[in-house]
Every structure is written in C-alpha cells, then in structure tokens.
Amino acid sequence: MFGIQLISGTSNKPLSEEISSLVNVPLTSVIIKNFADGEKYVRVESTVRGENIFIIQSVSPPVNDSLMELLILIDSVKRGGASQINVIAPYLGYSRQDRKSKSREPISAKLIANMITSAGANRLLVYDLHADQIQGFYDIPVDHFLGFSIFAKYLLDKKLKNIVVVSPDVGGVKRANRLADHMGAPIAIIDKIRSKHNQSDVAHLVGDVKGKTAVIIDDIIDTGGSICNAVNEVKNKGAKKVIICASHAVLSGSAITNLQQSVAKKIVFLNTIKLPSTLSNKFVSLTVAPVISDAILRIHQNKSLEPLFVN
Amino acid sequence: MFGIQLISGTSNKPLSEEISSLVNVPLTSVIIKNFADGEKYVRVESTVRGENIFIIQSVSPPVNDSLMELLILIDSVKRGGASQINVIAPYLGYSRQDRKSKSREPISAKLIANMITSAGANRLLVYDLHADQIQGFYDIPVDHFLGFSIFAKYLLDKKLKNIVVVSPDVGGVKRANRLADHMGAPIAIIDKIRSKHNQSDVAHLVGDVKGKTAVIIDDIIDTGGSICNAVNEVKNKGAKKVIICASHAVLSGSAITNLQQSVAKKIVFLNTIKLPSTLSNKFVSLTVAPVISDAILRIHQNKSLEPLFVN
Amino acid sequence: MFGIQLISGTSNKPLSEEISSLVNVPLTSVIIKNFADGEKYVRVESTVRGENIFIIQSVSPPVNDSLMELLILIDSVKRGGASQINVIAPYLGYSRQDRKSKSREPISAKLIANMITSAGANRLLVYDLHADQIQGFYDIPVDHFLGFSIFAKYLLDKKLKNIVVVSPDVGGVKRANRLADHMGAPIAIIDKIRSKHNQSDVAHLVGDVKGKTAVIIDDIIDTGGSICNAVNEVKNKGAKKVIICASHAVLSGSAITNLQQSVAKKIVFLNTIKLPSTLSNKFVSLTVAPVISDAILRIHQNKSLEPLFVN
C-alpha cells in the first residue's frame, strides 16, 4: 500500500506487529536504542518524505522513557518531511494527573499534550483515557476509543447472567454506566475515600450486588490495591462471582500477586500495554488491534471513524 | 489601594458590586454598550497602564454576548497597557461541551479557553466547572473554586439530620461525593439514560434514600427537567424531604415554574449568575463574593489561595 | 464532485443555497441548534475527513451568535479531520472596529481575526471590508472581493447619464473613487463630523452634484441615519436624482422606514446579509453568489482568482 507507514516504538512491539499484520503494511525499519547514559536515539531507516506516518507507542512504564522515545520519533519523521504524523498511543501515561487537586500541583497530562503537539503530531489515537475531557487538552484531532464494547462482547460470549457493573470509585461511575447501559445491567459504586496517593480505603458499597455476578470495571490497574479492596467489598456484600475488567494493565509492584490471590474469577485486560508473558490463565487479554487497524485504514483512506465508535 | 482595578462586565453587576464593596476598591468606570446592530463596544474610562486588572464577567445567557463582551474587555485593557489581566468568570458557559461524544462535534469549551487565552488573559478564576479537567484546557493558571463548602455550611446551619447526598446523574457522582464526604453522609445516584440533548430519562436510583433528607446536588440547572425528575424519583423511593443545591442558576425556559412546582423544599443556588429578582422564598441564594474577594486580595498581595481551597 | 463540501451556517441560508446550486454541490447536512440557555451546538452529519471544506456564514446580526456559530463550525470540522477549512463570510461584522480612535478602546476586528485563525480556518473570503487593511489582520490568505463592479453593472444597465459618485463621509472616498473610476464619473464627498457613535452630522458637500444623478455609495447601512442625511444634502445641493448603493444591509432599528421615506429613488444592496422578505420595490438586491461560486470552484481546482478581481 503506497503512502502509508507504520512505525513502532519499543513499548508494545507485539501489538504493533498484530496491527501491522491486520493492516497488511510491514513495520518500517527503525533503529531505536539507548545510549550508555540512557539517552534515547532513534533513526528511521527508509524515507518518510510525503508519507502518512502512524507511530505506535504506548506511553507505559518506564513511562518517561516511553514518552521521550515517542517524542524523538515524532521529531525525526517531522524533520524527515513526513506529510502527516498520526500518533497511536493505546495507553497514554500521566492521564491521571489531569487536574489540580491541590495548590501548586502540575497538570502533567496537559504538559504531555503540549509536548506531543509541539513535537509535531497531527493526530492522536488513544484508548480509554482516564477522563474524556483530556481530548480537549489538544487542538489536534483526538480519536478516543472506549474499550467497554470489547469487554461487553467478552462477557456476552461467556453467557453470564444476572450481572451488576461495579465502579470501584466515584470517578469511574460513568465508565461503569457505559458498560451497564450496553449490557442492560444495573450499576453499583464503591464510595471510598482515597486517603493518600496510590493507597485507598474502601468505604462502602452503594447499590445492590447480592447474588449477582459483579463485573468491576476500571481504566487502569496500577498497584491493584484499590481494585482488590473492591473485590473484597463486593464479595462481602454477597456477590456470587467477581470479574475484573480493566483497560490498561500497568501492574506495578505486587499487583500481579495481589490479583492472582484475590477471589476474582477472571481479570480481563486490553492489550494496550504489553502484558507479562507468564500470567496464569486467570488473566485474560483482549486485543485492541482490530479496532486500531480499522481506524488506521479509515484515516488513511479518508473514511469516517464513526462506525468504529458507534458500536 | 494602589495598582488594583476591578472592571465589571454587564452579566452580573450585583455580584461585582458586592465584591467591590468587600475588596474596598470601586469598580473602574467603563462604557459598555451594544451598537444598533448588536456589536459590543467597550471603553475603559481611566488609565489601566501597569495595573493589576480583575475583570468580573460571568459567561452566562445571553452567553455569546457575555463572552464577546468579556473578550473585548480583555482586548481593550491589553492594548491599554495593563500589567496583569485576571478574568473572574464565576460561571463559565459552554463548559458542558467539554468533549466529543460523537464524531464531528466541536469541543466548544476548549475553543472558549483558546479565545480567552489568546485575547490576553493571564489568569482565570471560576466556580464549579462542569468537569475539573477543564482547568487543563488552559496553559494560564486557573483557580477553580468549589461551591460544596458553601452548600455544606448552609445545610449545617439548618441542622438537617439523616442526610443522603444524591447525584442526579452518573456524571455528577464526584460532586455528590465531595459534599457527602464533607457532611459525613452517604450518597445515592440516579442512573439515568440521557436520550437527547437537554431532555433526560430517569432510569432508577442506586443507593438508599428512604426516610432521609435527600440533598440533590448539581452544577447547573438549565431547563430543570432533569433535576425535577430526580426530585420525583427520590421522593418515590421514600425520601422524607428534598433539597436542591445547584451552583449555577442558568434557569432556561420554564425552569423557574418547574422548580417552584416541584416537591423540593428548597432550591439553593450560588449567585454566580444574576438571579431573577422575583423568585419565591422557596429559592435561596448563597453568595460567592466573600471567597472571590478574598481571592482577589490574595492574588494582588501575592499570597497563596490555598486557605480558600482547603476549607 | 469529489473532495469539496459546502457547509452553511444559519445567518444567510438563501445565499448558501444559491451558491450550492451554482457550484452544483449540495449543502452538507449539519445540525445547528441553540440549547435552551442560548449556547450554540453544531454537528456535521457526514464525514469531512480529508475534504476541502467551505463554510458559508456571514457574521451578521445577531452578530455574536453568528460569530460563535462560525467558530464552532470551524472547530468541529477541524477536529473531524478536514483537510482545508475555507471560511466564506460575505459580511464580516465588527470590521468597523478596526483601529483605536481613543485610549483604551479595543480593536475588535483584530480580535475576530485572531479567533477565526486560531479556531482553524485556512483561508477567508469576504466582500467589501470596511477598510482594505483588514486583510493584513490575518496571516492566512484573505480574498477580498469588491462589490463596486456589481453596482457598476447595475447602473450601466439602467443607462443612467451624468452621474456623480458621492461618498457619504471622508472615510469612504476611496470606495467612491473606485466606482467613479470604473464609470468614468466625477466624485463628491460629504465632509461631515461624526459627533457620537452611530449618530452623524452632515457638514457640507465638497464637489458638484447640481443637475446630476447622484450615486451615494457606502459599505454598510446600519441605522441609515448618516446615509439619509447624505441624500438630503445631495438633494439640497441640486442633484436631480439620488441612488444609494450599499454592500451590506445591516438595517438596524428604523433603517428600512427611513430609507423607504427618503427621496432616494433606489436603494441597491448586495445580498451578503439576508434581506428582509418584505421590502418594497424601491429596494434592489444584487447577488454575490456567482462571484463566490466561481471563487469556490477556482480555489478547489487550484486556479487563480485573479480574473474575478480584475473586472
């Protein structure tokens, strides 16, 4: 296919390869390395002049390195004369720092937006932002895909009955509502008070889970503390079975152990972040590659992305 | 006081006068008029050169006229040599259009952010944005005040017991949570499906309101349809008493009549938007002037605003 | 025709339809509505990705609403991935506020220029700006069409003899000169002193109108006060017949009545602003649609607009 190029960063190479295979365009050969002092170096090995470039790079841990790699890739294709630079960051780190909750805090998600834009990106494609409003941090078009329909398809295939969708905190109710709406299920909420960063206190459950299959949905599982508390709370309130659906498997610290040991039956992730290869079969990975591949082709062919959002 | 000036637009003159009185700085004399064809014209009548200017103007209905008036005021003091231009927009219209929910929608709240910034504002002070993330639409400092503590003080003064804080939709749960947290009360949520713009279908209540005083909290009351449905739903589910707390009294169409006729005991507003003078005593107006006045003085004296946020 | 789209705002739908018909491209389906609180909402109903978009919207009264509608339309197609955004604003309001005449006045026409540009427009097409220099407020290309040749054609068709072209004020002499030059006629000027905004005092006539057909030319008729005074002055000085040619029919207040009752034989407008449907046959409307349609096609086909300016 003439005029389109896929360039993969190093943060999620398997996803890039899956997309490349679906789009039927080989990944452009790129040198990406770390100098001895940790500085990133990149060089695209064939011409990008006048081409429609799609750079695939999740801003996932090591997050600052992934970000810098993305920015340097953008700079190199910009200076190389690319026609359009589309950034595909299925997971976009720093999105949780999207507002000031105290005086003299940064809004790091805006900082990242300004970096990506001023480096030269013409378009951004992301999955399940922490808040929808982050689209508005950008003046370039942002295509924001929601993973709930992928989770819904998984749940429907499992023919689960009597479902309640649970948000593990008040910030995620809208996300729970979307899935519930789609499934025709009610919602419940864990109304917790978050005492300090990254640590969470479950307060109590609002809504009814007794005897039901509780699907706890969240955008990010980081240390897993908050989600495991949610599992316990839901179980204590009489849920029959618990399934976790989370878009981005950040999985810091002892997250994997915690999740493995929890009473949740299944932990279902999207593959926006490269998953460890050694997870037990309690963990399920659902791919976003078909949607992203379709989006790439539609963008390249000047077709609307609307059909990809509607369902 | 040397070096500070308060300039009031026409959208909420009473609030400006209240602030002027508290700050003990007279409003700078300004000519603001509409030409015969509806174009806004402004002229500041005394020098602003080198001064620290605070422009007070809610972007409230007629929203496009209020916005244009604000922008032209900014332009005139910028070209007049003002040192700092602080915009105080207690209500900032278009904030609900803060994300694309469908293809080819605008993000009007970002458009407004770009307008205010490029006109020359150096700082923005707002009350109860529709979403906290709108702060991140700006690269200038945004001081975002939350009205819940004013509502809490009102409710505590009334010595209400057995309260439940109700969010009229899933998007407002965080707001409900803040007030509930502050009051030590539980929350409940109306999990509705919003079928079309400005019309709403109540779905069902999540949480328990039976025998309680339900405080329904929202940021904006526009046509009032959604909030009145919430009142009914809560009442149907056995709430003893219903009180509405809403920050911004947009009050379009037959909103006043609907609210007056509803079973809510009290409808409590902030005065971020100029309230009609003829409301019955079922309506209560709480003033934001003390907080804003304190903020203006602190900004002018280079003191932290933190004490105003903490409480 | 592939790749071109015409999007019409609501300010002058008949002109858009005339253009659409001449260009032979249907108007793209767009939802434009006012929310209950007066906020504008737009949504383009079919894909604009990669397309060459022409947005047709005069910034005419209600001028702030028309402007906001234009900006939101630009934002929505920008975020929707349009390739080029051409704004066609046959009448561009606020153009009279194009300089500071007193301290601490705004230059609102520049503010509008910055808004249109930063919203995402790539090109602007306008008719009869209040001053030619407003082109220079923009860093994007501005195609500035002059209506005098349309007026000239009308006057020549009427086979009027012994014409003098009259400028109703000193600011419009260049405009009068252009028409006079084109007709081979002399000019005269009303040298008035403008006492206050929107009100005018005729001072005296410079030049000779005795026994001649006086064609008074102006860019905008707003309240009509100034032009009616000019008619009287010209008539008092012995003009045989008076014809008014004005590009933009703003027609505020009692303008229509004043013009109808004046001794002018004909009042000739361009249709840059939607004219009231109930005007007497003393009023004549000349269409700009053929020129604009030709310009649209030439822009889309990368042909020069020069032939459209020369004549």
Add this chain to the structure above:
Amino acid sequence: MFGIQLISGTSNKPLSEEISSLVNVPLTSVIIKNFADGEKYVRVESTVRGENIFIIQSVSPPVNDSLMELLILIDSVKRGGASQINVIAPYLGYSRQDRKSKSREPISAKLIANMITSAGANRLLVYDLHADQIQGFYDIPVDHFLGFSIFAKYLLDKKLKNIVVVSPDVGGVKRANRLADHMGAPIAIIDKIRSKHNQSDVAHLVGDVKGKTAVIIDDIIDTGGSICNAVNEVKNKGAKKVIICASHAVLSGSAITNLQQSVAKKIVFLNTIKLPSTLSNKFVSLTVAPVISDAILRIHQNKSLEPLFVN
C-alpha cells in the same frame, strides 16, 4: 532616573539626542556597526537586565538596514534580560504596503509587524501611519501619534487666513479632514488616478481653492512627484498660496529639487526621519521630540497617554 534606558539606533540620532535631553536620561552606550559584508552587528555596552528599555529607531532609508538594525537591537536586549522593550519608530517604513491590491502581492507591513513582535517588542510607538488600521496588525499595544496638531499649531502661529486643506489623493482625505476639522477649514481633494507605482497622474480637483491658502497635507513625501502635481493643480485652480505639510520626509531621488522648484511657499516636515542638513529655508522642520519624550515618561511612570492624543 532608575530603571529606564534609551537606546538609539543609527537612523535618526539627532532625534534620539533631543529626546534624551528632554527625558533627561542619557542614551545607553551601544556598539552598532556594519561588518565588511554589510551584516549588522550590535552590542549594548551596559546591563539592561530588568530595565524598561526604549529603542528609538525610524525604519527609514536605507530601509532594510534600518529594520534589521532595529530587530537585532531588540534581540540583544531581549536576550540580555530586559524587562520591557518599547520600540519607538517615529517613521515605520513599508507601511504603504498594507494591503493586497493585486493577486500575489505581499502585505509587507504585516510581515514587518510580525517581525517586530516576534523579535520581542512589547510595545510600539509610531507617528502618522499610512493607515490607522495598521495598529491592528499588532497584538502588542501600539501608540499611534498623529502629527496634524503639530502642523495646526505651526499654521495658527503663522496667522494664515482663508485656508483650505487639500488632500493630494483620495486615500488621504481622512488626514486632510482631521487637520481641517482642527482648523475649522474646508477640504478639497485631488481625485487622481495612480497609474503605476510611485508615479501619479493628477485627474482633477474636487472642492474649491480659488483665492485661498491651500495647505496640502500628506503622510509621506517620497519622490515628490505626486505632491508637486498637486501643487500645480491647486495653483491652476486659483489658490493664492500653497503650503505643504508632510509627516515623513523620505525624499527619494530628485524630491528635494522638485520641491525647491515648486511654487509651494513652504514645505513643512516633522523630524521623524533625519532631514538633510543642507535644505533651503523654504523647508521647515517641526519636532516630535516633546510629544515622544512625554510619552516615554508617562509609559515609564504608568500614566495614561490620553492627554497626548486628545490635543
């Protein structure tokens, strides 16, 4: 005086010295030289950190060298940490190229505006722009002084009677009107057709000059061709005496000879451009230094410039 510095370019050193003397601030020592290849080099010899800098440099012939010198001066004080950079360009070249009159012409005056702004200027002070609207080419404050009151004072001191103010072309009628208004005199206009750049054909005179003292006013005298034709035309139509008032003495080619040989009694210039030292006493130079000096002090002391404009 602490905190203020005057930096003079080389284009009009005498004016800078006059201003320096009136402001009572010595000119800051600056090295300005041309390298052998014609590149400009500047270095400010004492610290500018945190200072309020006024750079005095007319953009007069050799115009490109003067402009570059101005820009490099701005850059050097910007990088040197100046607090505010005020550019005083009594004559601002390229102002006549302020609009496109044909396809594929530049708008050079906007280009200059962008250069001055992006180099780092915070404010611009100019005299008698070719068009008032050029103020709107800038987003920084522009103080635009008009020389007509200086001319008026000169004419009143001469106790001239029975004056008519003549504009040498249709573009300058507003300028003539301002002076006439101020003097209580009528106006007349030379309605010429400008055939080619810099050459002009007088067409005919509109208005009455017979037996009067004709004051021809223009902003710029370049080659002097057009103004000398105007003198002849006015004289032919019976003017008793002719006086020329022109703000900017560009005086290209044989302008001085032409003016000297014309029947004009006096040619009165402002000293915005350095005048040749050898002019006959037919030429009169009026100084703008007092107004500029007053403006500098008022800007530095944060006082309004309004009193300087009103008179």
Add this chain to the structure above:
Amino acid sequence: MFGIQLISGTSNKPLSEEISSLVNVPLTSVIIKNFADGEKYVRVESTVRGENIFIIQSVSPPVNDSLMELLILIDSVKRGGASQINVIAPYLGYSRQDRKSKSREPISAKLIANMITSAGANRLLVYDLHADQIQGFYDIPVDHFLGFSIFAKYLLDKKLKNIVVVSPDVGGVKRANRLADHMGAPIAIIDKIRSKHNQSDVAHLVGDVKGKTAVIIDDIIDTGGSICNAVNEVKNKGAKKVIICASHAVLSGSAITNLQQSVAKKIVFLNTIKLPSTLSNKFVSLTVAPVISDAILRIHQNKSLEPLFVN
C-alpha cells in the same frame, strides 16, 4: 512538469537559471523591484495556488536587502495560496552570528531563522552552514548540504598528491576533518587568536605541512584577511603548494586583490554566491546546481535526499 514552480530572487540569478535548466522547469515570472525609497516590492505574475514552490535566493550582500526580498517573496506566495514553500538559500547570511560570545549580543542567526519560519517557509535548503547546529534553530526541516565532496572531486581530478588539509582556525577543524577524511589525508590547524571582529592574528600552526600540498578549507571568505594570513603561515612552515577551498565567496573590501596577490595557486569557490565576472583564472568556481536540482526533484517527487548526502 505539473505542480512545481521555481521562483528566483535577484541575489544569484545565474545559479537559479542553471538550476531551472537542470530541473527543466522555467523560472516563474516575478516582478521584483526597489521603490525609490529602497523598499522592496515583489509580485508573482502567475498563479501559485496549490503549487509546490521553490524560492531560490541566497542571503548574500547586500545582505539585508536579500533577506527582505526573500521574506517578501515568501509572504506573497503564502498569501497567494501556495501549497508548500521551500526556501533554497545556498548561502544564508548572518550564520556567523550563531551564539552570544559576550553579554548583550544578539543571536542574529536565530532571529533570521524565526523570520523565515514565521513568514511561512515550510522547508529550508542550505549549503555549508557556519555551524551544523544552525539546523536546530529551525523547527521546519532543514536540508544541509556540505560542499566538501565537490571540493574533493575537484582535488582528485587534479591528481594532487601528498595533501594536508588545513583549517585556518579552530572553529573550522571539523570541516577540515571531513575533507581530510574523504581524501585520506592528515589535517593541520592554524591556532590563531581572533582579536577583534573581522580582524585576525595568526598564532601558530599545529600539525605538519612541510613539503606538502596544503589545502586550506573555510566556509566563508569575507575580507580574506584571515585566509591570506593562513596561506602565509602555511607557506612559511614549508608547504610546497597552497590551494584555498571556500564555500561562500562573500569577498568584501579588497578580498579579491588580496587573494589574487597571495601565494595560493588556486582559490576554489562554490557558486552559492554570484561571483564577479572579472576574476582571473586563479579563481575557480564549482557549481552546486546539480546537487540542488537533484534535491528539488527528489523533494517534489517525495524521494529521499539521502543519496545526495552520503557521497
């Protein structure tokens, strides 16, 4: 060839014509003139709408005029609707002012970079910048061609033996190293102390030149003082023969005489600057036209420039 246009400024017309002939695209007809007062005026005589424009203009003496001409050309094609504006400035003046060496100096090369970019250029093509880092002054792509391979080809054709490549100062060692590397020759350096701008004191030679053919390489020959001192120093240290290779023939003051009278056998220039027609056969001019022509075609056809850099 459709869609490509070559526009030549006046600074190096012979090179433009050579390029035009090689690219097989005629130079677009352009009016470029100086007004009587020295202001530049340009007008492109045929349409540029949607075209891929290459403007060829060295920023060579008279450097400020050449620069302004370039910027005005860019502005005119930008406002005329050009699709891409490629600036080809084989010699880019002001490049030596690329850093602050003393307090309160400008960085004029950055100023020029900002001017070219903000005027509207999309790409810059240059030869032998004074420092490679100047590429980084731009956020648009800069194609930086190095002339050493042209010199090497010349030297190899001459079958010179026992070569040493000499840098006339410490700043040019990298340049000498490139040529030496390419030729398999050693290097030597004149370690001088530059006392004042444009004047130079030879200190002493580092390295060995005895009995060798010394090829002194520099980027610019301005007054020629420094290079002639280098010739003498090299000769004094026993070099058998001296050849000068310099990219840009600025040739200020008595440079030509100095070079003619020096003991250098040949002075070899690139034709990035238009050479005087009367030089003796001691001077050799090598053309950059083939490389630039190839680059233009590759850019227009979206091919990589890499093959042009590698050799």
Add this chain to the structure above:
Amino acid sequence: MFGIQLISGTSNKPLSEEISSLVNVPLTSVIIKNFADGEKYVRVESTVRGENIFIIQSVSPPVNDSLMELLILIDSVKRGGASQINVIAPYLGYSRQDRKSKSREPISAKLIANMITSAGANRLLVYDLHADQIQGFYDIPVDHFLGFSIFAKYLLDKKLKNIVVVSPDVGGVKRANRLADHMGAPIAIIDKIRSKHNQSDVAHLVGDVKGKTAVIIDDIIDTGGSICNAVNEVKNKGAKKVIICASHAVLSGSAITNLQQSVAKKIVFLNTIKLPSTLSNKFVSLTVAPVISDAILRIHQNKSLEPLFVN
C-alpha cells in the same frame, strides 16, 4: 531575602544545597516522588505566587526521568503563579544530539529546548554546552557558563609547567583552544574517526606533546572509551604526564574503572552532575556552586552577569 525561591529537583541535591547555603536562601520544601508506575509527581509545599523562582535540576542520568521532573516542576510553579521561572540545569542532557548527521535523525536538543520553553521557563542557565550554538535553540535568555576558567585555576594552583592542551576529537578544538589561550599554552588534537555511536577509534595526534604535561579537556565523559584512547595516544606520543579535565561526569558503564586504570594522573570534574561518593583520590571534583550562586543573586538583583563571564 524576599521574593526569591530556590527549588531543587532530585538529580543533584548536594549541589543545590551548596548553592542554597551560598545564596543564603533555604531550599523551598517540595514533594517529589515516583508513583508506583514510575510517573513523576511533584508538589511545591509553600506559595510561589509572584516569586522569582530558581529551579535547580541537572538533566543527568536517568536522563528522561530528570527531564520530566524538571518539566513538571516548571508546570507546577507556572500554574502556581510564579513571576519568573529560571531553570538552572548545570548539565543539560541530550545536548550531543544537536544536529542531523544522517537523514531521518532527530535533533533532540532542540526538542528539549522547545519542551523547556513551552513548559514555561523564562530563563536557562547552563554549564559547558556541547556546542555554543545550542543557546540559539532558545528564544528565552540562556546564560552559558564555561568551566575552563575553573579548570585553569586548578591547574595554575598545581603550578604545572610545560603544558599542552589536548582536544580528544576535532569537535572539541575550540574548547581546548579556550583553555590553552587562558593558560598561554599550545594545543594538540586527536584526529580520530568516530565509527559508531559511543565507540571511537583514535586515528593520530596532530601537534606536539612530547615531554609535556598533556591536559586533555572534554565536555562530557560518558563511557570514557574515547578519553582513555586519547590518554594512551598522548602517552604513546611521549607526554610526560596526563591530566583529564571534563565538565560533566556522566560516567556510564565501566567508565569509572576505565578511568581509574588509565595512566592519567588526575581526572578533574565539575560537580554539575552528582558524583559517586566512592571515587578514589585520583578523581577531583571542582564546584560550580560559587559561580551559580553569584549568578542567581545577580539575576535576582537585576545586575549584569558579565563579570562572571569575563574571568
């Protein structure tokens, strides 16, 4: 001292503390932490409103984390209302990527410049940039300090005789020349060919080192490979003693071991990067704190930095 604040990042706390002590201003209390997923979080604990902020943070390994920490610190004080944000980055990573040496490489140093500027920095203070021209990557003032005078003082204190200053590559000759100039010593150069990134082949020595004390000067010691080869080459050519002076102790991989085992007598660093605490006494650290402290005070008191550069 009122109005000044020093904020230290985590990359070189000892230097910050030394500066704090010399400036006599305590370090402002700041929370800086890494979230579990590696995202940086910062919060300044006391008000910065209206203050003159100096952020001290070397962009040293882990370079991407250090950079992100710096940017987030800038963002937080910008949004907190700081008056001036001065960034002190004694070592500024990525400076070696300051030009494209091959097609489709990035210019990462410019990317970093744009990031720092657009985050909100008003001024940058750095030590020994890889190339002086990097100053020109910025439009904000950059104070570029050179360490050679600190090295010179050290060498003079040691009363070393018969010195030759050696540049380990052709890119560093200017640096060697500065030190040599200052010491009245000759220079020599290692004319190597750098085969691949971070690996180097010594070619041969240009100049004379026999029997001399060779001071090899470089800006950065990364893996140390190139400098150790230089030591060997110099020793092989008969140098009596070898001393290494290098500004920035990046010290990747086995650099410390290599240097320890080399025949160099002393390895002298500046403390722009935090040095390992366990180095042998073969390593010497010279502090930049006095110069930086003096610069901070001078900037804060609006005094010239010139005296700090001259020496």
